[in-house]
Amino acid sequence: MVSSGTSRSSGMNAYLGDRRQRVRLEVVGALWGTIEVTEPARVVEISAGGALILSPVAAAPDSVRVLSLRIDGEDVTLDARVRHLRPVPATDEGPERYLLGVEFLSVPAALSHSLE
Numbered sequence: 001m002v003s004s005g006t007s008r009s010s011g012m013n014a015y016l017g018d019r020r021q022r023v024r025l026e027v028v029g030a031l032w033g034t035i036e037v038t039e040p041a042r043v044v045e046i047s048a049g050g051a052l053i054l055s056p057v058a059a060a061p062d063s064v065r066v067l068s069l070r071i072d073g074e075d076v077t078l079d080a081r082v083r084h085l086r087p088v089p090a091t092d093e094g095p096e097r098y099l100l101g102v103e104f105l106s107v108p109a110a111l112s113h114s115l116e
Contacts, residue, residue: 041100043069048115050080050103054088058098061085064105071114079105 041055051067059065059082069076080102090096104111 044099046115048104048107048112050083050101053100053102055098055100056095058085058087059100065102067102069111071110074110076108076110078108078111081105 039055039057041053041057043051044054045052053067061082061084063082065080065082067078067080069078082100083103084101086099088097088099
């Protein structure tokens, strides 16, 4: 029994005192989205074709991510595809992290020159 005078059939939002100003639609089925999180990560290994990155955030294999690197004092941005992900368990020195193997989809000249 609902004592506030709101029937349960009118929806949970009304029961909780919904104060939203915009209409929200229920998603029926699958609707996927992504959110980009900018977190510092350490490059463990790098080559002209890709890198191994120690990251505090997991990334789905086959997803494309934007990487920002600082090479010889210059900021370089490039697209990379995550090829594999391996969790690194938490230790006394820090929380769980992830090793991401990424393949560069484009290699800026600044990166190519610094790796020669």
